[in-house]
Amino acid sequence: MSDIDKSLEIIHKLSDDKPEIGIILGSGMSGICNEINSKISINYNDLPGFPKTSVDGHKGELIIGKLNNVPILCLNGRSHFYEGDNKSMVLPIRVLKNFGIKTLIITNAAGGINTEYLPGSLMLIKDHINFQSSNPLVGKNNDTYGPRFPDLSNAYDQLLRRRIADIAKKLTIPLHEGVYLACLGPNFETPAEINAFRILGADAVGMSTVPEVILARHCDIRVLAISVITNLAAGITSEPITHQETLANAKIASKNMISLISNFVYKISNN
Ligand code: HPA
Numbered sequence: 399m400s401d402i403d404k405s406l407e408i409i410h411k412l413s414d415d416k417p418e419i420g421i422i423l424g425s426g427m428s429g430i431c432n433e434i435n436s437k438i439s440i441n442y443n444d445l446p447g448f449p450k451t452s453v454d455g456h457k458g459e460l461i462i463g464k465l466n467n468v469p470i471l472c473l474n475g476r477s478h479f480y481e482g483d484n485k486s487m488v489l490p491i492r493v494l495k496n497f498g499i500k501t502l503i504i505t506n507a508a509g510g511i512n513t514e515y516l517p518g519s520l521m522l523i524k525d526h527i528n529f530q531s532s533n534p535l536v537g538k539n540n541d542t543y544g545p546r547f548p549d550l551s552n553a554y555d556q557l558l559r560r561r562i563a564d565i566a567k568k569l570t571i572p573l574h575e576g577v578y579l580a581c582l583g584p585n586f587e588t589p590a591e592i593n594a595f596r597i598l599g600a601d602a603v604g605m606s607t608v609p610e611v612i613l614a615r616h617c618d619i620r621v622l623a624i625s626v627i628t629n630l631a632a633g634i635t636s637e638p639i640t641h642q643e644t645l646a647n648a649k650i651a652s653k654n655m656i657s658l659i660s661n662f663v664y665k666i667s668n669n
Contacts, residue, residue: 401447401489402447402489402492402493402496404446404447405445405446405447405448405493406493406496406497408440409440409445409460409493409497412438412440412462413462415462415463415464416469416498417468417469417470417471418498418499418500418501418667419468419469419470419471419499419500419501419502419503419666419667420470420471420473420494420499420501420503421465421470421471421472421473421502421503421505422472422473422476422502422503422504422610423472423475423476424505424506424606425453425454425506425507425641425645425648426507426628426644426645426646426647426649427505427507427626427648427655428457428474428475429649429653429656430655430659430660433465433656433660434463434464434465434470434472435463435464435465436464437461437462437463437464438463439459439461440459440460441458442458442459442460442475443458447489448460448490449476449477449481449483449486449487450477451475451476451481453478453481454645458475459474459475460472460473460474461474465663466660466661466663467664470663471494471499473494476606476610478583478584479530479532479582479605479609480582480583480584480605484532484533484534484536484609485534485537487534487609487610487613488534488613491613491617492543492617494614494619495543495617495619499619500620501621501622501666502610502614502619502621503622503623503659503662503663504607504610504611504622505623505624505625505626505659506578506606506607506623506624507625507626507628507644507645507647508521508578508602508603508604508627509603509604509627509628509631510601510627510629510631510634511579511592511595511596511600511601511631512574512596512601512602513630513634515574515576515602515627516627517627517628517647517650518626518627518650518651519574519626520572520624520625520626520627520651520655520658521573521574521575521578521602521624521625521627522554522559522563522573522574522575522624523554523576523578523607523624524554524575524577525553525577526553526554526577526578526579526580526607526608526611527577527580527598527599528580528612529579529580529581529582530580530608530609531582532582533609533612534609535548535612535613535616543617544616544617548612548615548616549615550611550612553611553612553615553621554611554622554623555620555621558620558622558666559575561662561665561666562622562658565661565662566658569657569658569661571657573624573658574601574627576600576602577599577600577601577602578600578601578603578607578623579595579600579602579604580604580605580608581603581604582605584605587603587632588633589632589633590633592631592633593633595631602625602627602631603631604625607623607625622662624655624658626647626648626651626655627647627651628644628645628647628648628651629643629647
């Protein structure tokens, strides 16, 4: 039996729910877990092939429960390329696919390159630039999941973006819309890199999300992704950037993130 099938068997044994919406929580976003009712939680260590998360703010548990009365499956914590394995999210995304997830909501912490973005604000990702110098689909293609050359022209589903933008407007939650640039990390960028990225059209920078988006689109899961702008990117102020600062600002933004996501899941599951 493959690790994917073993993981699925463990999840099915613990839960009868059949959620079609998945959520990946980035750094400092786990507050949303408190809003999930009737939940079961499985540590990644107990799911064959799931990554060991090694970063503060990334707990490493799979949760199934109800958010705003809507069944959801939540990955609380991810692993990143800079942790050493560019395939580490392949198995979790394919478990989600086989489980029946149709829509994936991805969150992350990011530095604001666009000087109009303040720490604590939210940015809906409309497109990305992959500067990670790697890709989770490198190697032999698994044709059962998707094509060798997947199309990414509507990677961040336009219809879903319009829906969440409408919700944000109704809730009077400011929501920027911009381009996310993914670096490999783990260092924060240099001021010269940030200047270059701005010229290239990036609005925010981070070290995650793009691998999961590529994997999800490869197997035809719809994607919506939101960044919490946790700090001004390097060189915009003279202050150094720290992981503690990013976690603190992620917490501040998390109330808005929770309202947006819980209203969004309700909306897409009810029409
Ligand atoms: N750069 C890269 N990743 C990040 C940042 C940043 O400024 N802030 C939060 N994650």
